[in-house]
Amino acid sequence: MPRIKKMIKNKKNLDRLQEDVMKRIREGKIKMKPKWYFVVGSFMAFIGLVGLSILAIFLINIVFFLFRKRGPGIVRLEMMFSTFPWWVVFLAIVSILVAVLLLKRYDFSYKKNFWLVVLIFIASIFLAAWVIDYFGINETWSRHGPMRRFYQQIERNNEDRPFGQMCRGRRCR
Amino acid sequence: MEGIKNLSDEELVDYVRKKDKESYAEVIRRYKDKLLRYALYLTEDEDKAEDVVQESFIKAYVNLNGFDTRKKFSNWIYRIAHNEAMNVLNEKKQAVLNGDVDFDSGVDLENELVEKELKDKARYCLKRLPVIYREPLILYFFDEKSYEEISDVLRIPVGTVGTRINRAKVLMRKICQESKR
Numbered sequence: 001m002p003r004i005k006k007m008i009k010n011k012k013n014l015d016r017l018q019e020d021v022m023k024r025i026r027e028g029k030i031k032m033k034p035k036w037y038f039v040v041g042s043f044m045a046f047i048g049l050v051g052l053s054i055l056a057i058f059l060i061n062i063v064f065f066l067f068r069k070r071g072p073g074i075v076r077l078e079m080m081f082s083t084f085p086w087w088v089v090f091l092a093i094v095s096i097l098v099a100v101l102l103l104k105r106y107d108f109s110y111k112k113n114f115w116l117v118v119l120i121f122i123a124s125i126f127l128a129a130w131v132i133d134y135f136g137i138n139e140t141w142s143r144h145g146p147m148r149r150f151y152q153q154i155e156r157n158n159e160d161r162p163f164g165q166m167c168r169g170r171r172c173r
Numbered sequence: 174m175e176g177i178k179n180l181s182d183e184e185l186v187d188y189v190r191k192k193d194k195e196s197y198a199e200v201i202r203r204y205k206d207k208l209l210r211y212a213l214y215l216t217e218d219e220d221k222a223e224d225v226v227q228e229s230f231i232k233a234y235v236n237l238n239g240f241d242t243r244k245k246f247s248n249w250i251y252r253i254a255h256n257e258a259m260n261v262l263n264e265k266k267q268a269v270l271n272g273d274v275d276f277d278s279g280v281d282l283e284n285e286l287v288e289k290e291l292k293d294k295a296r297y298c299l300k301r302l303p304v305i306y307r308e309p310l311i312l313y314f315f316d317e318k319s320y321e322e323i324s325d326v327l328r329i330p331v332g333t334v335g336t337r338i339n340r341a342k343v344l345m346r347k348i349c350q351e352s353k354r
Contacts, residue, residue, distance in 0.1 A: 013223055014209060018201045021230045025194055030231055032190070038239040110328040 045102055052099040053125060059092035060129035062154060065138045069155060085154055096122060182246035190237055197237075201230055204247075207316060208254045214311045215258040217300055225261055229254040248325040251316075255308070255326055262304060298348045306341035309334050 024030045066084070100118055103109050109117060132138050142151035177185055177196050182203065189196045208229055212222035232253050233240075240249050299307055312318045312326060320338075324331045 010209065010219070014205045014226075017223060017227050017230075018198060018205060021201060021227060021234070022195070022198050024231070025197060025234060030234055032194075032237050033235055033239070035238045038236075041239075107325075110324065110330055113330065 045105055049099055049102040052095045052102070053121075056092050056095040056099065056125045057128045057132070059088050059095065060126060061132040061138050062088050062151075063092070064129055064133035065142070065151070066155070068133060088154075096125065183242045183244075186237060186240055186246055187242050197234055200233075204250055205230075208250070211251065211254055211311060211316065212258050214299060214315070215255075215304065215308065216261050221261050225254060225257045228257045232257070245322065245325070247318075248322050251312070251318075251326040252328070298345050301348050302341060302344055306337055306344055309337045310341040310345070313338055 021030070062085075100121065103117065103121065104114075138151070141147045142155065177188060177199050180188060182200070185196065185199060185203075189200065205226060208226045209222055212225040212229075213219065216222045216225060229250065233250050236253075240246065299310070302310070308327065309323050312323045313320075318326070320331045320334045323334045327334070329337075
């Protein structure tokens with residue numbers, strides 16, 4: 001008997017719940033978000049993912065570029081680490097992490113092995129950065145085009161200034 | 174109005190979005206019992222379960238235009254209810270996410286637990302099951318969802334669904350046996 005009473009109570013509550021939700025809809029207290037809101041949301045997430053991937057590729061390519069400029073050798077390596085622009089590495093890691101979070105929005109992130117997806121994503125970023133460096137595209141960017149000044153500045157900073165000091169033109173602060 | 178009862182869930186959602194908001198009552202009618210049962214098993218509290226269901230219907234309505242009608246509406250609304258229930262569990266710190274009951278993963282007990290038997294005995298033991306195992310088990314046995322559907326609701330790989338259900342069966346057996354003693 002108590003079970004039947006409970007069922008009736010639940011049924012009444014559910015009917016009340018349905019009425020309550022519908023009343024709020026009729027009164028306009030609850031409104032549907034427009035279609036464009038979701039379209040823009042998806043588009044922004046996609047653009048964000050692409051943008052962050054490009055940023056990560058660019059930053060990692062800078063790391064490869066600086067490594068190559070320094071060349072091999074323990075002493076050079078030590079010197080390079082003391083003057084290395086670590087913010088590039090930090091920013092690259094942050095970009096990758098945010099991009100991975102954005103990847104989770106997509107269905108394939110749980111339909112496939114997510115860690116494998118992340119691994120392939122990171123490997124693709126490193127591969128793209130390496131290709132840019134291998135074919136000397138960054139070398140061209142460092143001499144021509146809008147990124148010329150950025151490359152030259154970062155290269156100069158990495159040569160003999162301790163990390164944290166910024167150079168503007170030929171003079172250092 | 175009679176006609177909408179023959180529509181599939183996805184067609185009904187499309188109808189609500191484009192033609193008649195009042196028809197959302199039919200969506201609620203179709204899912205209120207199922208979602209309440211699901212929420213009740215998760216929260217173990219009638220009032221909280223009702224709140225979860227109400228919030229789920231409100232959120233579903235607000236985001237109805239974000240639903241892709243090529244997918245299954247049932248999975249989508251269960252996902253919303255899952256998120257709401259998890260919020261409630263997290264708030265009250267009721268969720269025991271890491272089970273403290275040992276089990277032998279190598280033991281194959283699939284045949285020992287027949288579905289019907291499980292349904293009858295389950296209620297008490299289910300309450301004692303960690304939520305990460307309880308949830309796929311409820312969806313599989315009580316809501317009769319497939320592994321793929323559970324994967325969509327919980328957003329975990331199909332393989333993980335299978336693993337959790339198998340582990341849940343083993344855990345259930347242990348818990349039920351302990352409770353008999």
